[in-house]
Amino acid sequence: MEKEQIRENFYEAVNGEWLKSAKIPGDQPAVSAFLELHLGIEKTLMDLTSKWENNPSDLNDNLKKYIKLYQMTKDFDKRDELGTKPFEIILNKINQLNSLSDLEKAFKDLTLESIDTPFGFNVMQDFMNSDNQILYFGASDLFLPDTSYYHDESKKKQLIGLFTMTTTQLLKLYGFSEKEVDQLISDALAFDALLVPVTKSSVEKADYVKMYNPLSKDKVNELTNNFNLMSQAEALVNQSVDQLIITNLDFIHAFDKIITDDNFALIKSWMIVSNAIKFASDLTNDIRIAGGAFRRALSGTKEAQSKEKYAFYQAYNRFGQVVGLHYGETYFGPIAKEDVKIMVHEMIGVYQERISNNTWLKEDTKEKAIKKLSTLKVHVGYPDELPPYFDKFEIKSYDEGSNLIQERLSMNKIINTHEFNKYNQKPNRNIWGMPASMVNAYYSPTNNQIVFPAAILQEPYYSLEQTPSENYGGIGAVMAHEISHAFDNNGAKFDETGSLNNWWTKADLDAFDNKAKDMIALFDGVETGFGECNGELTVSENIADSGGLRCALEASKKNKSHNLEEFFKNWARVWRMKASEEYSQLLLKVDVHGPSILRANMQLSNLEEFQDYYHIKKNDGMYLPKEKMVSIW
Numbered sequence: 001m002e003k004e005q006i007r008e009n010f011y012e013a014v015n016g017e018w019l020k021s022a023k024i025p026g027d028q029p030a031v032s033a034f035l036e037l038h039l040g041i042e043k044t045l046m047d048l049t050s051k052w053e054n055n056p057s058d059l060n061d062n063l064k065k066y067i068k069l070y071q072m073t074k075d076f077d078k079r080d081e082l083g084t085k086p087f088e089i090i091l092n093k094i095n096q097l098n099s100l101s102d103l104e105k106a107f108k109d110l111t112l113e114s115i116d117t118p119f120g121f122n123v124m125q126d127f128m129n130s131d132n133q134i135l136y137f138g139a140s141d142l143f144l145p146d147t148s149y150y151h152d153e154s155k156k157k158q159l160i161g162l163f164t165m166t167t168t169q170l171l172k173l174y175g176f177s178e179k180e181v182d183q184l185i186s187d188a189l190a191f192d193a194l195l196v197p198v199t200k201s202s203v204e205k206a207d208y209v210k211m212y213n214p215l216s217k218d219k220v221n222e223l224t225n226n227f228n229l230m231s232q233a234e235a236l237v238n239q240s241v242d243q244l245i246i247t248n249l250d251f252i253h254a255f256d257k258i259i260t261d262d263n264f265a266l267i268k269s270w271m272i273v274s275n276a277i278k279f280a281s282d283l284t285n286d287i288r289i290a291g292g293a294f295r296r297a298l299s300g301t302k303e304a305q306s307k308e309k310y311a312f313y314q315a316y317n318r319f320g321q322v323v324g325l326h327y328g329e330t331y332f333g334p335i336a337k338e339d340v341k342i343m344v345h346e347m348i349g350v351y352q353e354r355i356s357n358n359t360w361l362k363e364d365t366k367e368k369a370i371k372k373l374s375t376l377k378v379h380v381g382y383p384d385e386l387p388p389y390f391d392k393f394e395i396k397s398y399d400e401g402s403n404l405i406q407e408r409l410s411m412n413k414i415i416n417t418h419e420f421n422k423y424n425q426k427p428n429r430n431i432w433g434m435p436a437s438m439v440n441a442y443y444s445p446t447n448n449q450i451v452f453p454a455a456i457l458q459e460p461y462y463s464l465e466q467t468p469s470e471n472y473g474g475i476g477a478v479m480a481h482e483i484s485h486a487f488d489n490n491g492a493k494f495d496e497t498g499s500l501n502n503w504w505t506k507a508d509l510d511a512f513d514n515k516a517k518d519m520i521a522l523f524d525g526v527e528t529g530f531g532e533c534n535g536e537l538t539v540s541e542n543i544a545d546s547g548g549l550r551c552a553l554e555a556s557k558k559n560k561s562h563n564l565e566e567f568f569k570n571w572a573r574v575w576r577m578k579a580s581e582e583y584s585q586l587l588l589k590v591d592v593h594g595p596s597i598l599r600a601n602m603q604l605s606n607l608e609e610f611q612d613y614y615h616i617k618k619n620d621g622m623y624l625p626k627e628k629m630v631s632i633w
C-alpha cells in the first residue's frame with residue numbers, strides 16, 4: 001500500500017486489489033464482504049439441503065416440512081405442467097369483488113392469506129408501552145421504490161416505462177389478452193398515482209417515531225366513511241379495538257377521497273397486478289423469471305437465479321429460522337456463543353466508560369444512558385426459541401392435491417392468525433427478527449436488545465486467525481455499532497424498557513440534536529461516484545458507525561497487541577463493495593446505511609487517531625479539519 005494512496009483514498013488503498021478482481025455474480029446486483037460470507041453460507045445450506053433430502057428420516061419435524069416444501073419448489077416440470085392454474089384461486093377471489101362493500105366482506109380472508117390489498121394492518125409493540133402489542137395501519141407500497149422517483153419527470157418516465165414493459169410481459173404469460181393487459185396496467189398505475197402524494201419518502205420513513213400516530217376509534221370512523229376500517233380491525237384481532245396507530249396520517253386523511261366506489265375498478269386492477277407480481281414466484285419457470293424482471297432491472301442485476309438456487313430460496317425463505325437454528329447450533333455452537341457474549345459485554349463496558357467520561361452530557365442524562373446500557377439484552381449466535389407457527393405448518397405435496405400457491409396461502413394464514421392473536425398481549429422478547437444464518441445484526445429499540453446471528457461471526461468480521469485489532473476493527477465495531485443504535489436519533493427516544501420516553505434533560509437533548517445535525521452535514525452531498533450521499537436519510541446509521549468505531553478503537557487500545565494500522569485496515573475491509581451503477585444509485589435513494597466508500601473513508605477521516613497516524617495533510621483526500629469532526633458517542 002502506497003502512503004500517497006492511503007492519504008488520498010484509504011478504502012481504495014486497502015481494497016484496490018479486491019475491487020479490481022471481485023466479480024459481481026450474474027444473479028446479484030453487487031458483491032461485498034457481506035455477500036461473500038452469504039455466498040459461503042448459501043453453499044453450506046444448499047449442500048445440507050441436498051443431504052437432508054436424501055435422508056430425511058433423522059430430521060426434526062420442522063426440517064422435514066422444509067424438505068417437503070423444497071421438493072415441491074424444485075419440481076419445475078410439475079410447476080410448468082400446472083401453469084397458471086394455481087393462481088386462479090387468488091384471481092377468482094379478486095374478480096368476485098365489485099364494490100368496497102364486497103372488499104369489506106372479503107378483507108379478513110385476503111389479509112390472513114397475505115393477498116395484497118391497497119391498505120392493511122399489522123400488530124407490533126406499542127411504542128408507548130413496549131410490554132403491549134397493538135394495531136398499526138397503513139397503505140401499501142408504491143410500485144417504484146421511492147417517492148422521489150415520481151417527482152423527477154425523466155426518471156419517472158424511464159422507470160414507469162420499465163415497469164410497464166416488464167409487467168406487460170408477465171401478465172401476458174398469465175394468459176391475459178393484450179387489451180386486458182393494457183387496461184390492467186393503466187388502471188393499476190392510475191391507482192398507484194393516487195397514493196404517491198400521501199406516501200412518505202425514504203427520508204421521511206427513516207424517522208420512525210413519526211410512524212406513531214394514535215387515532216381513536218371515533219376519529220378513524222370519521223375519516224373512513226366509505227369503508228368500515230374499525231370493524232375490519234376488530235374482526236382481525238377478535239376483540240374490540242379502541243385506537244389504531246396510523247403510520248402515515250396523510251393517507252388516512254385522504255382515505256375517503258382515494259378509497260371510493262368510483263375508484264373501485266382501479267383498485268381491483270391494482271390488486272390483480274400486485275398479486276400477479278407477488279405470486280409469480282410460485283408458478284412456472286418463465287413466470288417466476290418474468291416476475292423478477294422489474295426488480296432486476298432496477299438494481300442492475302443481469303440474470304435471474306438458476307432454478308436450483310431459486311428453489312432453495314423459495315423453501316428456505318419460509319423456513320429460514322428453522323434452518324438457521326440448525327446452522328447456528330451446528331456451525332457456531334454453545335462455546336462460541338459464550339465467547340462472543342463475553343466480547344459484547346466487553347464492548348458494553350467500554351461504552352459505559354465512554355459515557356461516564358462524556359464531556360457534553362449532564363450527570364442526570366449520563367446516569368439514564370448507563371441504565372439503558374446495563375439493561376441492554378444481548379442475543380448471540382442462534383435464538384433460544386422459534387416462532388411457534390412452524391409447528392402448525394402442514395405441507396401437502398402435489399400428490400396430495402396441493403400446489404405452491406395453496407401451500408403459501410395456508411402458511412400465510414397460520415402466520416397471520418398468530419400475528420393478529422398477539423394483539424393486546426405481552427411480546428415474547430426471545431423471538432428473533434432474522435434467522436441465525438443471515439449475515440447481519442440488529443438493535444431493537446422496543447426491546448432494548450441487540451442480536452448477532454451466527455452468520456456474521458466469521459472472517460473478515462471475526463476470526464481466531466485474525467489479530468485482536470483486526471477483530472476489533474471488524475466485529476468489535478459492528479457490535480458497538482449496534483449498541484450505538486440505542487443512542488442514535490431514533491433509538492435515543494426510547495428508554496431502557498423499550499418504550500418511547502424522553503429520558504434526556506432539555507439542554508442535553510438540544511446538544512444531541514445539534515450533533516446529529518452536524519453528522520447530517522458531514523455526509524450530505526458528498527459525492528460517491530454514483531451520486532451524492534443524502535445526509536438526512538443516513539444519519540441514524542452514520543451516528544451508529546461513528547459511535548461504533550470510536551468505542552471499538554478504545555477497546556482495541558486496551559489490548560496489549562493493539563495495532564492501529566490493523567484496526568483501520570479491517571474497518572475499511574469489511575465495507576468493501578462493488579455494485580452495478582443502477583444498484584448504487586438505488587441505494588443512495590432508499591438505503592438508510594451510508595454508501596460503503598463513505599462508511600470506510602468518512603468515518604476514518606472523522607477520527608483524530610487516523611489523521612495523526614497517517615499524517616494526513618490539508619490537500620489529502622482523507623483530510624478533515626478538526627472543526628468539522630463530529631464526535632457523539
Ligand SMILES: [Zn+2]
Nearest residue numbers: 481485541544
Ligand atoms: Zn445499523
